[in-house]
Amino acid sequence: NKAEPLKVMISGAPASGKGTQCELIRRKYDFVHIAAGDLLRAEVAAGTENGRRAKECMEKGQLVPDEIVVMMVKERLLLPDSQEKGWLLDGYPRSSSQANALKEFGFQPDLFILLEVPEEILVDRVVGRRLDPVTGKIYHLKYSPPETQEIAARLTQRFDDTEEKVKLRLLTHNKNVEAVLSMYEDITVKVDGSLCKEDVFAQIDSALRALRKQGQTPLGSL
Numbered sequence: 001n002k003a004e005p006l007k008v009m010i011s012g013a014p015a016s017g018k019g020t021q022c023e024l025i026r027r028k029y030d031f032v033h034i035a036a037g038d039l040l041r042a043e044v045a046a047g048t049e050n051g052r053r054a055k056e057c058m059e060k061g062q063l064v065p066d067e068i069v070v071m072m073v074k075e076r077l078l079l080p081d082s083q084e085k086g087w088l089l090d091g092y093p094r095s096s097s098q099a100n101a102l103k104e105f106g107f108q109p110d111l112f113i114l115l116e117v118p119e120e121i122l123v124d125r126v127v128g129r130r131l132d133p134v135t136g137k138i139y140h141l142k143y144s145p146p147e148t149q150e151i152a153a154r155l156t157q158r159f160d161d162t163e164e165k166v167k168l169r170l171l172t173h174n175k176n177v178e179a180v181l182s183m184y185e186d187i188t189v190k191v192d193g194s195l196c197k198e199d200v201f202a203q204i205d206s207a208l209r210a211l212r213k214q215g216q217t218p219l220g221s222l
């Protein structure tokens, strides 16, 4: 009698470390990592009409309309691997309408992780962020530098990773975060995301282990 796969959401301001923690969580727990921002960037890269509309919003740091994002996330959640392994949803929901849509489709998370990071740290993290297009790995020039010269030479930067644009993304985040949080209060764990990535992961890991141990009793009813 195999335990039900866990369903986890991770939320936090831009550059709070969601993608970085998801990589560490996935390595240990083998959940399927579904990042709304990555799905959108793939659509932008594919040059579709939805991708074109999404990019316009992303460049302004605004939320992409629900009719694009909701279906995209729903379809990914319904794929067999998400159902079998459990999922780790990153950057979704970002509004109460997105949270309600998920609920209506019958997706109920077991845990909602909120990464808390002071605003002054976020800008520093954004401007130093680099991505490896070959492995998809996230680096930071100062905090998480590439391992080799070869990797360093091929790193790229996201089109919305400037100080000006992260401030716009932050405004959008601050406007929406309370409404989303209030829907998951009973299953929320707040994590200090300002520490080094290993120490942030240790907090998340202990919440996930506790959840596994409880045989998935919702945190709020412990």
Ligand code: AP5
Pocket (backbone or CB within 6 Å): 012, 013, 014, 015, 016, 017, 018, 019, 020, 021, 036, 037, 038, 040, 057, 058, 059, 061, 062, 063, 064, 065, 069, 090, 091, 092, 093, 094, 098, 125, 126, 128, 129, 130, 138, 139, 140, 141, 143, 144, 169, 193, 194, 195, 196, 197, 198, 200
């Ligand atoms: P999205 O791609 O989700 O961007 P975001 O929320 O701004 O978050 P980031 O990806 O920038 O940061 P992160 O928290 O993953 O941090 P990371 O681990 O990389 O969304 C982009 C856009 O898409 C949105 O603006 C919106 O337009 C649209 N969108 C997305 N979802 C949507 C939705 N649901 N609805 C509508 N629109 C949507 O870390 C950042 C840097 O810091 C890295 O360099 C990393 O190495 C470093 N770092 C990480 N952790 C640490 C640490 N502990 N110590 C030191 N450095 C660290």
